[in-house]
Amino acid sequence: MFIGFDYGTSNCAVAVMEQGNPRLLPLGASHYLPSTLHAPHRDAIAGLLAEGLCPAQQQGYLKLRGPVVQRAQSVRRQMRDEGLIDELSFGAAALDRYLEAPDEGYYIKSPKSFLGAYGLKPPQIALFEDIVCAMMLHVRQQAEQQLGQPVRSAVIGRPVNFQGLAGEDSNRQAIAILGEAARLAGFEQVEFLYEPVAAGFEFEARLTQDAVVLVVDIGGGTTDCSMLRMGPSHRHRLERDDDLLGHSGQRIGGNDFxxxxxxxxMMPLLGMHETLKTGKPLPHPLFWDAAAINDVSAQSRFYSLETARSLQDLQLDSAPDSKLPRLARLRAHKLSHQLVWRAEQGKIQLSDQEHSQQPLTELERGLHAQLHRDQLAQASAPLLEKIGELMDDAIQAAGVAPDRVFITGGSARSPLIKAYIKDKLPNLPVDGGDDFGSVASGLARYAERLFGASRG
Structure with a gap:
């Protein structure tokens, strides 16, 4: 059996083909599984993953990760002695575990964001392979329960450019991690397809005449733009390289908003923009590092012992009424993800209302952040300009003008983004669809072309 697998930065989705049309499979309570994982301890992941593999996969995994698994078993025994839950959690369940006790266990959101990071060492790459494998295994098992048969083949989506500073080296690193994780998770045939191209395939099924379409796919971690020839005379071709006229992609997504x-x-409530007794301003990079949950280097800096000592020194040099102790509390209790999650909830509310009040009581009793739409617009403006530049790059690379625009991706639901794109290209029809499911559906269509004859 084959599937289209959108291993997304924010959500995972799976689709299969039935009678010529894609169908999204439920992944628990929803068709979309948030891309989050929680473990009792980071070093316990390998042991928990090993137990979840089938015997044939387990044997190969133990040869690859034997010492790591042994260390994991020791950590897990200690965790059980302390009364901690000895299991992996995914999606909303992982978020719930983290919110219950942010300073206990290991929580990661959007691991896909880190796969192209520059300078990853072999142990870090192995950790990300295990994290991605655990999530893929969970999704594959969910799909098999729904379908009642093994799933061994998949077309998996990939962004044009992963989040990394090393260009194609970052892309190769990320694809290698995804491919190895998929293999360990039990997929025997795996192909990768650009996510905007996959989304375009799903949109193409609705077209009644040929057109050049600018596909703007704004996900949780990346924005990808592709210029594609689409329509009735193109949709049945297996090889579509000639129809991909130009593309661009960059590390800009919903997480960045x-x-x-x-x-x-929120950071002004934690001391940002304050001045020290010496008159010097507090260093802004400290606050950016605290919030940059999609940046390995930034989070490593913020949670380092050096930053802990620096925060102590800065508090001694701060005014008596400084808000900086709240930032120190955030660091001490590992609350970066929680703070950004509060901002995300506020962003969602600001789509429909002018103001949003978000509780920050984990930092201080009675503390709330008052967010407003103008604030969101100001924060979003630099990111929208970058999205506009990516659209221009894709059009320039194609050498032709688009006939219409198709917007997709979870972040495409933002009224700010839709308004910006319509204002930028006012004379073109702008279409949308299933913002979360179009990539998975397009991947399933392509999977049928690749694997359909043999039934994968």
Whole structure:
């Protein structure tokens, strides 16, 4: 059996083909599984993953990760002695575990954001392979329960460019991690397809005449733009390289909007913009590092012992009424994800209302952040300009003008983003669809072309 697998930065989705049309499979209570994982301890992941693999996969995994698994078993025994839950959690359940006790266990959101990070060492790459494998295994098992048969083949979506500073080296690293994780998770045939191209395939099924379409896919971690020839005379071709006229992609996504709103709307409550007794301002990078949950280096800096000592020194040099102790509390209790999650909830509310009040009582009793739509617009403006530049790059690379625009991706639901794109290209029809499911559906259509004859 084959599937289209959207291993997304924010959500995972799976689709299969039935009678010529894609169908999204439920992944628990929803068709979309948030891309989050919680473990009792980071070093316990390998042991928990090993137990979840089938015997044939387990044997190969133990040869690859034997010492790591042994260390994991020791950590897990200690965790059980302390009364901690000895299991992996995914999606909303992982978020709930984290919110219950932010300073206990290991929580990661959007691991896909880190796969192209520059300078990852072999142990870090192995950790990300295990995290991604655990999530893929969970999704594959969910799909098999729904379908009643093994799933061994998949077309998996990939962004044009992963989040990394090393260009194609970052892309190769990320694809290698995804491919190895998929293999360990039991997929025997795996192909990758650009996510905007996959989304375009799903949109193409609705077209009644040929057109050049600018596909703008704004996900949780990246924005990808592709210029594609589409329509009735193209849709049945297996090889579509000639129809891909140009593309661009960059590390701009919904997570970045959340982080910027966190800095703009919440960090002033934690001391940002204050001055020390010497008259010097508090260093802004400290606050950005605290909020940058999609940046390995930034989070490593913020949670380092050096930053702990620096915060102590800064508090001694701060005014008596300084808000900086709240930032120190955030660091001590590992609350970066929680703060950004509050900003994300505020961003969602600001789509429908002018103001949003978000509780920050985990930092201080009675503390709330007052967010407003103008604040979100100000925080979003630099990101929208970058999205506009990516659209221009894709059009320029194609050498032709688009006939219409198709917007997709979870972040495409934002009224700010839709309004910006319509204002930028006012004379073109702008279409949308299933913002979360179009990539998975397009991947399933392509999977049928690749694997359909043999039934994968």
């Amino acid at each position: 959340d982080i910027r709103l966190t800095v703009e709307g």
